């Protein structure tokens with residue numbers, strides 16, 4: 415089973431509109447639905463916090479402390495498809511930084527649930 419890390423938009427999550435930390439990303443991963451090709455094990459769930467600079471070191475710390483390197487990093491659907499978009503680091507830019515610095519493939523989005 416693939417080991418994955420999920421990064422959610424912390425600002426959106428904190429505002430409580432049915433945030434991704436509740437179930438959507440986790441259900442999609444466990445069921446192999448949405449952007450997950452097969453049931454996957456979520457080994458880290460990192461909350462981005464404005465302006466987004468801490469995501470990379472936080473992901474690194476999660477991998478270090480858990481001693482599990484994820485096979486893929488997923489940007490949550492609420493982050494990858496944010497409307498209005500992130501005023502700081504856009505999802506594409508964040509994905510590029512994470513992919514370049516970690517060498518781990520980054521997938522845009524997690525689920526299609528409403």
Ligand code: SF4
Nearest residue numbers: 423462464465466500
């Ligand atoms: S920097 Fe952007 S993606 Fe990160 S928490 Fe703030 S608004 Fe969300």
